[in-house]
Amino acid sequence: MTDLLLAPGFFSSGPVRTALLVGGGAAVVSGVVGVFTVIRGQTFAGHALADVSSAGGSLAFLLGVNPMLGFLGMAGIAAAGMEAVGVRRLRGRDLATGVVFGAGLALAALFLYLATTTTSTTGAAITVMFGSMFAIPAATGRLAAVVGLVALAGVAAMYRPLLLASVHEDLAAARGVPVGAAGLMYSLVLALAVALSAITIGAILSTALLVGPSAVALRVTRRPGQAMLVAVLVALAATWLGILLAYDSFVWTPGHGWPVSFFIVTLIMAAYLLAPRRA
Amino acid sequence: MTPLTVDGLGVVLGGRPVLRDVSFRVEAGEFVGLIGSNGAGKTTLLRAILGFTAPSRGSAHRGTVGYVPQKILLDPDLPVRARDLVALGLDGNRFGLPLPSAAKRRQVDEMLAAVGASAFADERVGRLSGGQQQRVLIGHALVRRPALLLLDEPLANLDLHSAAGVVALLGRLCREQGIAVLLSAHDMNPLLGVMDRIVYLADGRAAVGTVDEVVRGDVLSALYGHHVDVIRVHGRILVVVAPAEELAEPEQHATLLPPTAR
Numbered sequence: 039m040t041d042l043l044l045a046p047g048f049f050s051s052g053p054v055r056t057a058l059l060v061g062g063g064a065a066v067v068s069g070v071v072g073v074f075t076v077i078r079g080q081t082f083a084g085h086a087l088a089d090v091s092s093a094g095g096s097l098a099f100l101l102g103v104n105p106m107l108g109f110l111g112m113a114g115i116a117a118a119g120m121e122a123v124g125v126r127r128l129r130g131r132d133l134a135t136g137v138v139f140g141a142g143l144a145l146a147a148l149f150l151y152l153a154t155t156t157t158s159t160t161g162a163a164i165t166v167m168f169g170s171m172f173a174i175p176a177a178t179g180r181l182a183a184v185v186g187l188v189a190l191a192g193v194a195a196m197y198r199p200l201l202l203a204s205v206h207e208d209l210a211a212a213r214g215v216p217v218g219a220a221g222l223m224y225s226l227v228l229a230l231a232v233a234l235s236a237i238t239i240g241a242i243l244s245t246a247l248l249v250g251p252s253a254v255a256l257r258v259t260r261r262p263g264q265a266m267l268v269a270v271l272v273a274l275a276a277t278w279l280g281i282l283l284a285y286d287s288f289v290w291t292p293g294h295g296w297p298v299s300f301f302i303v304t305l306i307m308a309a310y311l312l313a314p315r316r317a
Numbered sequence: 318m319t320p321l322t323v324d325g326l327g328v329v330l331g332g333r334p335v336l337r338d339v340s341f342r343v344e345a346g347e348f349v350g351l352i353g354s355n356g357a358g359k360t361t362l363l364r365a366i367l368g369f370t371a372p373s374r375g376s377a378h379r380g381t382v383g384y385v386p387q388k389i390l391l392d393p394d395l396p397v398r399a400r401d402l403v404a405l406g407l408d409g410n411r412f413g414l415p416l417p418s419a420a421k422r423r424q425v426d427e428m429l430a431a432v433g434a435s436a437f438a439d440e441r442v443g444r445l446s447g448g449q450q451q452r453v454l455i456g457h458a459l460v461r462r463p464a465l466l467l468l469d470e471p472l473a474n475l476d477l478h479s480a481a482g483v484v485a486l487l488g489r490l491c492r493e494q495g496i497a498v499l500l501s502a503h504d505m506n507p508l509l510g511v512m513d514r515i516v517y518l519a520d521g522r523a524a525v526g527t528v529d530e531v532v533r534g535d536v537l538s539a540l541y542g543h544h545v546d547v548i549r550v551h552g553r554i555l556v557v558v559a560p561a562e563e564l565a566e567p568e569q570h571a572t573l574l575p576p577t578a579r
Contacts, residue, residue, distance in 0.1 A: 201405060
C-alpha cells in the first residue's frame, strides 16, 4: 500500500533528485516572477514567450545542443521584440503578442518535424512542449541554477519600481521610475523564468506554473511580499508532490508512468479552485 | 525656488496646438485651481509640468512634485494595501528590497493619519471607495513632502460629500505644510472656499488671477474669443459660453439645470 504513495527508490534515484532540484528552482522563480506577471496583466505575454521559446527548444533538439540554451535565446529575443513593438498601448501590446506567438509556434512545428524526420529523437515534441523532468541532464541543472539566480536578483533589484508601475504607470513615472526601462527589464526576467519552466514542465505548460500559484496567492493575501511567499509555496508544493506522484505512477500502471507535468498542473488547478478568498 | 513657474508654454499634440502661450507661477502654500472645460488642455498642461510631454515652446520649471492622476481605477485584486501605496510614495523609485524600518513606518502612519486614511490603512487599495482611494493617492503623493502637488480632476468621480471632504483636506494640507497645490477641475464651485488663485484655460490660452479678477464676462469673453456670461447664483458661479457656429451645444462649467434642460 505504501508503495502506491511512496514507491521504493524515490530518494535514492539520481533523475528524481535532479527533477526535485531543477523543478523546485523553477517553482521558486515562477512564484516570485509570476506575481508581477499577474498584477502587470502580462499573462498573455508570458504564454506567448513560452510558445516562442518552444521554437528555440526545438531548434536546439534539431542541432543537438542543450535545449535550455534554445529556450533562453528565443524567449529573450521575443521579450525584447515585444517590448520594442507594442509598449505604449495595451491593445497594441496584445496584438503584437498574438502575432509574435503564432510565428513562434510555426517555427517550433518546422523544427520539431525536421528533428523527428532527420534524426530519431521521437520524444522531442513531447519534451519541448510538455517537459521530461526525469530526463534533465545534470549540466542543464547548473545552467538552470544560474538562470534562476539571475531572475531572482532581477526581481529583487526592481521590486519597488515594478510594484509601483504595476499599480499605475503614471504614478511610477511621477515618482521618477523609468517605466519603459523597468518594463523591458521585467520582460527579460520573465523570459528567464519561462525558459526555466520550459525545461521542467514544458514550454506550453510553463504559463500554468507562472500564473496559477500567483492567482492563488492573490486570493489569500493582500500584501505584495506575502503574495510572493504564498506563490512560491504553492508552486513548490505542486511541483514536488507532482514529481512524487509521477514516480509513484510507475507502480500504478506497470511499465510506464504518467507525465510529471500532468500532475503539477492538475495540483495547481486544484489549489486555485480550493483557495479560500480570505483577503 | 518657486515650486512652479510656467513660462510661455506651448504644447502641440498630433499636429494640433493644445496649449498656445501659458504663463503663471504657483508659490509655496498657495492653492491654485486649474479650471476649464473638457478638452481645454488641463491634463496636457499637468503632463507637460511633470515632464511626460515635451513643450513645443516655452518651459515649465518646478521643484519636487507629487502627482494624483485622473480617473485612476485601481485593480481590486492588487495585493497592495493603502499603507503599501503610501510607502511607495516614499521610496518607490529605489532599487533593492525594502527593509523594514521603524522610522519609515512612523512616517507612513503619520501620512495616513494626515489624509484621514488610518481606518482603512490595511485594506487593499483597489477595494476602497473613490473618496478613500483619493485620500490614499494624496498620501502617496505627499509622503515625501514635495514642494508641489499636482492633482488631475481629483473630484471627478466623487459624490458631493466625498468631494467636499477631499477639498477640505487639500486646503488644510496646503496651509499647514506650505505645499503649492495645482488642482484641475471642470467645475470651480467646490473649490471656491480654498482657491487663492485660478488659472482658467480655454482654447489653449490661460487667464490667471483671483476668481474675482478672472471669472468675469469681459475677461472670459476675451479668452474664449466670443461672448461669455458669468452668472452668480446662491454663492455659485455659472459660466455660460454662447454657442459659436461650430459648437453644437453651449458649454457649461457649472450647471444648475438638470441635463434634460440643457
